[in-house]
Amino acid sequence: MFMTKKIGVVIVAAGSGSRFGDPIPKQYHMLGGKSLVAHCIENFARHTAPDLIQVVYNPAHQDLYDAATNTLDGICTLPAPTAGGETRQQSVLNGLRALAGQNPDVVLIHDAARPGISDDVIARVIAALDTHSGAIPTLAVADTIKQADDSGVITRTIPRESLHRAQTPQGFHFATILDAHEKFEGQEFTDDAALLETLGLDVVCVEGTTNNDKITRRDDMDRAQDWVNTTQKEVSRMSQEEYRAGTGFDVHRFAPGDHCILCGVKVPHTARLEGHSDADVGLHTLTDAILGAIGAGDIGQHFPPSDMQWKGAASDIFLKHAADLVRKRGGRIVNADVTLICERPKIGPHTQAMREKVAEILEIDVDRVNVKATTTERLGFTGREEGIAAQAAVSVALPIN
Structure with a gap:
């Protein structure tokens, strides 16, 4: 556990997961015997106190949330989840406000649909906050990127050398990101880092991992299952x-x-x-x-x-x-x-x-x-x-x- 900073965590789990194609939101689906949201909670509990982990959810999913987190009984006791908003940005703001009473130094904002977050990535984000206002894990773009007009005709090839795919957790100094979210409340940004970018504050990229890619569709669960199988084999080997x-x-x-x-x-x-x-x-x-x-x-x-x-x-x-x-x-x-x-x-x-x-x-x-x-x-x-x-x-x- 990192003791030099008081680390807060907001796990965003309020979405309906409409693209997943299932009446049960993806964050409550099971993977390797645990829900996606439970995987996330356990990963962050290794880096901070459980009472600094704030889950944001849809209260209409209370039964799903209770069932999905029952594997945590005896492992860590969380504060009550807080209700999300109409947009992801509003949900994050609600989570930050719920954490404010704990006065964390920094906060990590993470999507519950990314259960493969690793200790190494979390550590890199936290360490980068020593010298930057924000830090996000990213992966370099490997494919050639084409820009096309409305009819699908290519208009230009975009150099990929400086392009990065953003992941979470995105880390920030707590007071800075809370102030930014309150300043832009009601507006919509693609991710939390974009708020600091708009304010001219520095956000640095650290190395992410493919295991941390977001689960969006059904076939993504197959990829995630491969990660779980590999992890379980590693645990078995270590034993x-x-x-x-x-x-x-x-x-x-x-x-x-x-x-x-x-x-x-x-x-x-x-x-x-x-x-x-x-x-x-x-x-x-x-x-x-x-x-x-x-x-x-x-x-x-x-x-x-x-x-x-x-x-x-x-x-x-x-x-x-x-x-x-x-x-x-x-x-x-x-x-x-x-x-x-x-x-x-x-x-x-x-x-x-x-x-x-x-x-x-x-x-x-x-x-x-x-x-x-x-x-x-x-x-x-x-x-x-x-x-x-x-x-x-x-x-x-x-x-x-």
């Missing part, structure tokens, strides 16, 4: 895994040179790191952490300094070897965290490139890799700028035998 933690520590002294290799990235400096290989202290300590997690000794046992074939070798060889040992055991690297300890060179400008390089070597998502730096306040050998130290922690999932 048959055990998690291991490993740590690593390494030190290399400085020698004459003009750059260091750190976490696979060439960093300009007034010295290089001395070692039998390329002396990448970051990758060495991470290699040791992975080997430790699976009980496979240390880097020196696998790549002895006495063996001249490793003289000047790129350290990604060592890290790939450790990752391959995990895969050969049917396991996976869950995450990796590296801390570089030095006064200089400055690591901050290079951490993103380092994360991407480590993720590439380990063949995992970059959001599972963290690289950071600290100093020893001018104390010790790193404080005297005699070398660099590094420590790492990893978690590894291995199948239970």
